[in-house]
Amino acid sequence: MPDVPIPGSDGTRRPLARPRGATAALCLAALFFVLAPPAPRAFALEASPGAAPEVREAYDRVATELLCYCGCARQTVKECTCSVAHDLRSEWERRIASGESAETLIAEYIDQHGEQSRNAPPRKGLNLIAWFGPGIAIVLATGLTLLLIRVWAARGRRASPAGSGLTGVAQGAAGAADAPLRERLERDLREFE
Numbered sequence: 160m161p162d163v164p165i166p167g168s169d170g171t172r173r174p175l176a177r178p179r180g181a182t183a184a185l186c187l188a189a190l191f192f193v194l195a196p197p198a199p200r201a202f203a204l205e206a207s208p209g210a211a212p213e214v215r216e217a218y219d220r221v222a223t224e225l226l227c228y229c230g231c232a233r234q235t236v237k238e239c240t241c242s243v244a245h246d247l248r249s250e251w252e253r254r255i256a257s258g259e260s261a262e263t264l265i266a267e268y269i270d271q272h273g274e275q276s277r278n279a280p281p282r283k284g285l286n287l288i289a290w291f292g293p294g295i296a297i298v299l300a301t302g303l304t305l306l307l308i309r310v311w312a313a314r315g316r317r318a319s320p321a322g323s324g325l326t327g328v329a330q331g332a333a334g335a336a337d338a339p340l341r342e343r344l345e346r347d348l349r350e351f352e
Contacts, residue, residue, distance in 0.1 A: 217261040218252050225268050226276050235278050 222237035229243040234242045236251075269276060274279055280286035 168345045182317070211256070214252065214255050217255045218248070220261045221251050221268075222248060224265055224278050228272050229277060286349055 172319055186304050190227065217280065219237070223235050225236050227234055227236045227239035227241065227244045227247070229241045231241060231244075234244075236247050254264060274280075280289045
């Protein structure tokens with residue numbers, strides 16, 4: 160195999176060859192990304208700026224109460240950025256502007272897609288359990304825990320005379336077993352005095 164000269168093999172350092180326009184292109188690209196205005200949002204999540212306040216209010220109610228059925232991660236129609244949500248928002252705004260109520264749109268959507276298409280269950284009937292059940296459960300668990308602590312503390316006070324922690328029979332047995340140890344401890348303490 161013939162000897163091929165390697166650049167810089169003579170101990171000198173040579174800069175890497177770079178195409179002349181590459182540095183300028185990189186600088187221009189970086190400048191473009193830094194100074195370019197942000198791209199406009201592809202989907203308007205709010206009602207049209209020129210919409211009447213009643214239309215905007217009804218639109219917000221419908222779009223925040225209902226979930227998009229596109230398969231996104233349980234997002235409301237107002238939050239979702241897919242084309243399905245965009246079409247729903249446009250249609251709802253148009254229908255509300257033509258005089259339909261938010262309740263009508265919500266009821267129609269739920270009839271088509273089921274009760275699970277709500278962002279949150281309505282506050283009526285058995286759905287109140289979903290709203291207030293966790294709070295009630297926490298209050299009941301706290302009360303039960305405090306009651307158990309009081310019962311256990313009362314049992315402990317009744318079982319131990321004069322706060323010694325031992326019943327009478329157990330106290331006598333412990334006293335007899337501790338007698339030799341007490342004597343030894345007292346003897347050792349006298350030696351150190």
